[in-house]
Amino acid sequence: xxxxxxxxxxxxxxxxxxxAVIVALGMVFFYAPREVTMGEVQRIFYFHVASAWIGFFAFxxxxxxxxxxxxxxxxxxxIVGLSSVEVGLTFITMTxxxxxxxxxxxxxxxxxxxxxLTISAVQLLIYVAYGMLRASLDSSEQKARFGAVYxxxxxxxxxLSWVAIRWWRTIHPDILTGGEGxxxxxxxxxxxxxxxxxxxxxxxxxxxxxxxLEQATDELARLRLRxxxxxxx
Amino acid sequence: xxxxxxxLTIVNKDIAAELHTKEMISAMLVxxxxxxxxxxxxxxxxxxxxxxxxxxxxxxxxxxxGTLGLSRSMAREQQGGxxxxxxxxxxxxxAIFFGKAAGNLLFMAIVEVILLPFFAALFDVPLLRxxxxxxxxxxxxxxxxxxxxxxxxxxxTRAREVMLPVLLLPLAVPVLIGAVRATGGxxxxxxxxxxxxxxxxxxxxxxxxxxxxxxxxxxVVEG
Numbered sequence: 001x002x003x004x005x006x007x008x009x010x011x012x013x014x015x016x017x018x019x020a021v022i023v024a025l026g027m028v029f030f031y032a033p034r035e036v037t038m039g040e041v042q043r044i045f046y047f048h049v050a051s052a053w054i055g056f057f058a059f060x061x062x063x064x065x066x067x068x069x070x071x072x073x074x075x076x077x078x079i080v081g082l083s084s085v086e087v088g089l090t091f092i093t094m095t096x097x098x099x100x101x102x103x104x105x106x107x108x109x110x111x112x113x114x115x116x117l118t119i120s121a122v123q124l125l126i127y128v129a130y131g132m133l134r135a136s137l138d139s140s141e142q143k144a145r146f147g148a149v150y151x152x153x154x155x156x157x158x159x160l161s162w163v164a165i166r167w168w169r170t171i172h173p174d175i176l177t178g179g180e181g182x183x184x185x186x187x188x189x190x191x192x193x194x195x196x197x198x199x200x201x202x203x204x205x206x207x208x209x210x211x212x213l214e215q216a217t218d219e220l221a222r223l224r225l226r227x228x229x230x231x232x233x
Numbered sequence: 234x235x236x237x238x239x240x241l242t243i244v245n246k247d248i249a250a251e252l253h254t255k256e257m258i259s260a261m262l263v264x265x266x267x268x269x270x271x272x273x274x275x276x277x278x279x280x281x282x283x284x285x286x287x288x289x290x291x292x293x294x295x296x297x298x299g300t301l302g303l304s305r306s307m308a309r310e311q312q313g314g315x316x317x318x319x320x321x322x323x324x325x326x327x328a329i330f331f332g333k334a335a336g337n338l339l340f341m342a343i344v345e346v347i348l349l350p351f352f353a354a355l356f357d358v359p360l361l362r363x364x365x366x367x368x369x370x371x372x373x374x375x376x377x378x379x380x381x382x383x384x385x386x387x388x389x390t391r392a393r394e395v396m397l398p399v400l401l402l403p404l405a406v407p408v409l410i411g412a413v414r415a416t417g418g419x420x421x422x423x424x425x426x427x428x429x430x431x432x433x434x435x436x437x438x439x440x441x442x443x444x445x446x447x448x449x450x451x452x453v454v455e456g
Contacts, residue, residue: 019373122403126404132396133396145453145455153404153442153445154403157438160407160434164407164411167414168429
């Protein structure tokens with residue numbers, strides 16, 4: 001009964017994020033106005049900002065599950081941390097790619113060492129390092145323990161990197177505060193908020209699926225072991 | 234006091250081992266000089282160019298040479314099961330961390346003390362200033378602390394030496410930016426107060442990293 005309820009909850013979550021993404025797409029292309037100076041290309045901004053938010057948020061989840069794992073030694077925490085890194089990696093890659101695509105028509109070059117873009121690139125490298133670390137370890141207990149520690153240490157350096165890079169240079173359009181570079185209307189803000197919510201739902205769905213995949217892998221390993229024991233005795 | 238004595242005992246052990254083999258300092262030093270040579274070819278470091286590029290070249294050299302020393306220092310503990318002996322000793326995990334980090338800081342500092350006048354003479358850059366020394370200490374402290382923690386992780390991986398830079402460098406971004414900017418300002422003749430923002434980043438980074446490393450080091454070396 002419990003399993004069945006969880007199954008339907010998952011279906012509901014997936015459906016909700018599907019609907020939310022479609023609504024967000026509709027708003028990005030038909031509801032949000034055309035930006036004055038940048039034109040149509042500015043619409044990539046909604047995906048860019050939303051995926052950057054998820055990239056950071058996913059890392060925060062890994063940080064929390066790292067603490068959870070070290071405190072309790074429960075495999076469940078490690079699974080959440082690992083899954084969040086993998087899902088977050090997808091989104092942060094999207095941030096960097098959309099950032100580059102946006103930069104080309106607006107600034108005339110694919111890559112500017114702009115703070116927000118740079119910190120996303122640093123985060124991307126941290127995510128990759130986390131993956132490489134786990135891949136280079138043999139025992140699953142070590143993977144979990146070192147992954148947790150690395151997730152914690154890496155996360156606390158991100159705000160400092162952010163401050164350092166921001167002081168280093170800044171030419172990013174100051175969004176939401178109105179500032180230079182971009183004319184923001186109420187419709188744009190609404191579209192952005194809907195896109196961020198849709199991406200957050202999508203993140204939750206993907207995280208849930210990745211977690212259950214890892215649990216299934218564990219279950220399979222357990223069953224295999226039992227089968228081997230039975231056939232050998 | 235008791236705690237400090239234990240930390241110093243571990244540092245002494247590392248110094249004795251280093252005096253015996255001399256492999257860490259000599260490797261870092263030779264590598265640093267080679268790096269200077271390569272940077273000099275790559276960037277044509279003369280006159281104004283040297284002054285502009287000097288802080289970056291200096292810290293890139295320190296960062297890369299540091300990874301060599303840090304991974305060697307931990308590999309030495311792993312070989313022959315020295316780390317198990319350390320863990321069996323009646324000392325706190327935090328004393329082990331402080332001891333290893335202080336040893337790494339010391340060895341990196343020795344290399345820097347030799348490198349700095351050499352660098353200043355070779356490229357005619359005014360690096361020998363008290364402010365630069367303070368920045369060097371603050372930058373190296375944070376780098377050695379986070380490097381010690383990550384080296385203790387990396388030494389367990391299959392890739393080992395290859396793994397440490399991949400783990401360490403993205404986390405050392407604040408140190409590198411802060412130290413390069415502060416050093417750059419000082420080379421241009423500004424005072425330590427005028428580059429205070431960068432120095433503060435280094436101090437905050439050092440404190441945060443020391444705190445987090447102390448809390449997590451025990452989990453890294455157990456089991």
